[in-house]
Amino acid sequence: MQTPPPPAPSPAHADVTIEPYDRERHGDGPARVVEGVFREFGFTWEPLGYHYDVLFPEQAYAPPDHFFDVAVMDGDVVGTIGGALEDGVAELKRLYLPKSLRGLGIGRRLLERFVTWARAQGATRAILWSDKRFTDAHRLYQSAGFRVVGDRICPGDPDLADEFGYALEL
Numbered sequence: 001m002q003t004p005p006p007p008a009p010s011p012a013h014a015d016v017t018i019e020p021y022d023r024e025r026h027g028d029g030p031a032r033v034v035e036g037v038f039r040e041f042g043f044t045w046e047p048l049g050y051h052y053d054v055l056f057p058e059q060a061y062a063p064p065d066h067f068f069d070v071a072v073m074d075g076d077v078v079g080t081i082g083g084a085l086e087d088g089v090a091e092l093k094r095l096y097l098p099k100s101l102r103g104l105g106i107g108r109r110l111l112e113r114f115v116t117w118a119r120a121q122g123a124t125r126a127i128l129w130s131d132k133r134f135t136d137a138h139r140l141y142q143s144a145g146f147r148v149v150g151d152r153i154c155p156g157d158p159d160l161a162d163e164f165g166y167a168l169e170l
Contacts, residue, residue: 016078016106018113021057021068029077030054030070030094037096041133044158054094057082061093067117071097071106081110083117090118090170092128095137102136111144119170126168129154131161141166 021030031047034054038045045051053060061068061082071079078101082093092114097107118126129152130137150165 016071016073016109018069018071018081018109021061021070023058026070026072026077028055029072030057030068030080033077033080033098034094034096036098040099041131043131043161046158050156050158053082054080065121068094069110069113071110073101079106079110081114083114085118085121085123088122088124090114090121090123090126092126095128107137107140108144111140115144115168115170124170126170128166129163130166131163138164144168 031051031054034051035045035047038051047055057068057080060066061084065085066083068080068082070077071081079095079097081095084091084093092111095107095110095114097110115126126146127149128141128146130141131154132151146166146168148164149167152163152165154161154163
């Protein structure tokens, strides 16, 4: 009896790399990803205001107390993740994926990248803020051990988004 071949690896895992943002290689890819998600949800896109950081992540997320990585598939940026460290607390920034790539494990890989970075920086706690309408993201955060610790209206957001705050003890 012939053994069937093993299942093909998931495209989300096989063809996606997570790499540090590089202006020359990734250009405005992060901004395109974030803009796409904002348009999906009907949010205001402010490239020279609230979203300046994803247009110039090399400035907004400069090491050593910040980082910004991208998920790349077939040479295109398809996801983003950033982090900032202050007083032993790492804050997750800008985890975004297009709708077509959610639920495939890419978001989990991006989140794991953030947690790995936070621990390597000596953070004892990780936090994040997420629009209350991002239910897919909330399931991801909770499955990784993050717990809701508060809510707020997002400062600086042109839409005054209502957000949940999450925390994870590292």
